[in-house]
Amino acid sequence: MALHRRFAELGVRACHRRAVLYAVAALPLPAEHRPAARSLARQLTRTGTTVPAVTVGLALLARVGEPEDVPHVFVLGLVRSLTGAALQALDVLDRRAGAVVSLLSSAGRHELQPLVRALAASVSASASVEADDAAVRRELTAFPAGPRFLDAGTARRVAEAARLPDLLAAHPADPELLARAGLLLVRIACEGDAPGELLGYRDAPGVYETVVGRAGLLTPTLEHHAMLLSLALSLSSGTGVLLDWPPGRRESLLAALGRLLARPAWTSLTDPDGTCDPAGGSADAARTGAAGVGPDTGVDPDTAAAWRRRAGWIRRTGRRPFTGAATAGGGLRIEIVAGDPEGGRASLETRVLVDGRPLVPALFPFGPAHGPEILLDEGLLRADTEPRRVRLAEAWCTEGCCGALHVTVRRDGDEVVWEDWRRPALPGSRGPAPAVPALRFDAAAYDAEVTRAETDGDWSWRARRTARLVKAGLTARPELLTRWDARRGWIGTGFDDPDTVKVNFWYQPGLAAGRPEGDPLVFQWAVPDDGAPPREQAEAALRRLAEEDPKHYSRVSGGTRERAEELGFAWPFDS
Structure with missing residues (x-):
């Protein structure tokens, strides 16, 4: 009292x-x-x-x-x-009990409820261990596990509540459970949600060991290939590098994945000249072209497009984690990593590795490193004698909520220095984040690595290359937009539609005359991929911007409804 x-x-x-x-x-x-x-x-x-x-x-x-x-x-x-x-x-x-409480309090989607109920029942003493495991295994392999249902935190709690290592040990020859365990691990390691979730999952190294060690049980399908490749990307340059590995063990797992995915049964999945049965219902149908889509195949165009995107990603990315460059120690390495296009948000990032270890997740557990359109296309990582403040990463919920990771880059004689780090307090801490020491790089080697990363285009897909060319064209010729009282905004590909270029621009009356009036209005022009080479598509887009006012074929995407109505444009966000 x-x-x-x-x-x-x-x-x-x-x-x-x-x-x-x-x-x-x-x-x-x-x-x-x-x-x-x-x-x-x-x-x-x-x-x-x-x-x-x-x-x-x-x-x-x-x-x-x-x-x-x-x-x-x-x-x-x-x-x-x-x-x-x-x-x-x-x-x-009792982390397992905590995981169940977390899921009971937060997993609101009805699709997750059967799994959550089975997990909750498994912590009670009312049923046998065998019955508990059978129910959890059944619901774990049955529920929809796409990114729409599982963010990194939820995936970690599911793995903890299910006692995933014990479940895998009890079912050593169960490929369906193995595939689901791998997918959970991919979701936990998703850099776009919260890199810290993987580091908080104590069983992560053991689950990696089991999934990679038994990967030969999996049927070669596009979905399984994407899952294993995603694990490889995490082990080569992502948060998986930072787990507590015995010496050489991570490299051994990565090599094992490389050998498996190099086998013909796996490489043939994405062979553009191969044949497949799109009506078979498996992810192998990704190899189909337009001829494999239609009422006679049972595959709708959206599904076929998703398969083709994933197959193209695997062709571009398939050997990058295994080349050895990203895993080699010593100095600076910059890896542009495009994730599985069907695997969730924030699938493109610029990973900075120092002595083989990824810098951003080691210092900032709230969100992924920025993409190349921010850090490389704008030249932000180039070093000059004039110090430059660079934001390397932002929390997934925006900087205003959970902060960002900033560093100052400057040239000091024959060295490049990264110093004056700024980041928010770490989860669970009661004070500011510990200071980060300055990093020093040989200037010649640093410049060569930044140039190599800036010119690396092997990771990019067609629409992304088109977007970069459009952005470069508008950077070189800002008058293409200025004549319409507009200035360039973000240009890239859609998060939900990576085959569409999104050109954003700010419209402000009087801008061309140097006397902008009132608040700006944001427009977005969507440019679908028409199949032509990226340079041709970019040139066509730039010609149209030069000849036609883009406000007439774009839609308002930001600003205020009052400002849009004042300038005579429809406000598209009213329900």
């Missing part, structure tokens, strides 16, 4: 529970005081009548709790206002 009264006197309410957690975590707790703290924690979690008081109890249990506390903390975790504090305790006491 004294604690309740004191909270009331201080005005501590439920909305202050995060501050309460930090305060309790920072309390000195000598060994001789731990039994008393445990007794107090249990009393608060069982008899507390306010959120702050119970939160104190849960925060103490995160430090001094024991396995016998798990069932009670589990139940408290189902109370929305206590979920965060309960998860903090369960992640220390």
Whole structure:
């Protein structure tokens, strides 16, 4: 009661529970005081009548709790206002139980509910271990596991709740379960969601070992090829490099994947001259062309287009993780990595490796490195005697929410220096992020590597090359837009439609005369890939910009509805 009264006197309410957690975590707790703290924690979690008081109890249990506390903390975790504090305790006491609470509180999609119910049942003592495993295995392999349903955090919680290593050990010859385990690992490692999720998954190295070691059980299909290639990209230059590997083990796994995917049964999947049966319903149908699409094949055009995109990605990317360049230690290496086009958002990034280790996920767990259109096309990584502030990465939820990773790049004689790092506090920390020491590179080697990365186009698909050429043309000839009172914005390919070039520009009356008036309005012009060579498509787009006002064939994509109506344009975002 004294604690309740004191909270009331201080005005501590439920909305202050995060501050309460930090305060309790920072309390000195000598060994001789731990039994008393445990007794107090249990009393608060069982008899507390306010959120702050119970939160104190849960925060103490995160430090001094024991396995016998798990069932009670589990139940408290189902109370929305206590979920965060309960998860903090369960992640220390029983990560599997914490994963189930997390899924019960956050997995709202009805497609996930059968799996979540099976996982929740598996933590109870009401059924046998064999029955639990059978139910979890059945639902785990049945539910839709695409990026629309599984972000990195949810995938990690599913793997933890399912006790994935134990499940794989119990089913050593189950290719369906193996494929699902690999897909979960790909989703956990998704750089576009949160690179830190893979580093927080303690079983990740073991699951990599199992999936790669048993990959020969998998039938060669386009979907399996994409999954294994995605794992290889993580092991070669992504967050997977940062896991706690025994010496040489990561390299061995990567080599094993390289040998498997080099076999004819796998390489033939993406052979543009091969034949396939698009009506068979398997991902192998990606090899089909337009002749394989239609009512007689049973494959709709959108599905066939997705298959062709994935097959093209595998052809472009298939050997890049295995060349050895990205895994070699020493100095600076810049890898442009395009992810599986059917695998989710943020599938293109500029990975900076120092001595073979990826820099961004090691320092910033909130989002992926920026793409080449930002870091390379604009020359931001080039070094000059004048220091340049560079944003290497931004949190997936925007910099204003969870921050970004910044560094200053400058030339110092025969060296290039990266210094003055700025990043937000790391998850779970109670103070600023630790300082990052300056990095120094040989200037000649640095310049050569940046130039090589800027001119590397092997990773790019046709629409992306068209977008880069359009951007380069507008950079060299800004008057193509200025004459229409417009200036260039972001130019790239659509996140949901990578075969379409998106040209964004800002319109502001009076801009051509040097006297812009009012707030700008943002337009977007969508340019579908028509099959012509990228240079021809880019030249056609630039000619049209020179001859026709782009506001007449573009749509408003930003600004305000009031400004759009004031300038005589329809506002497309009204429901």
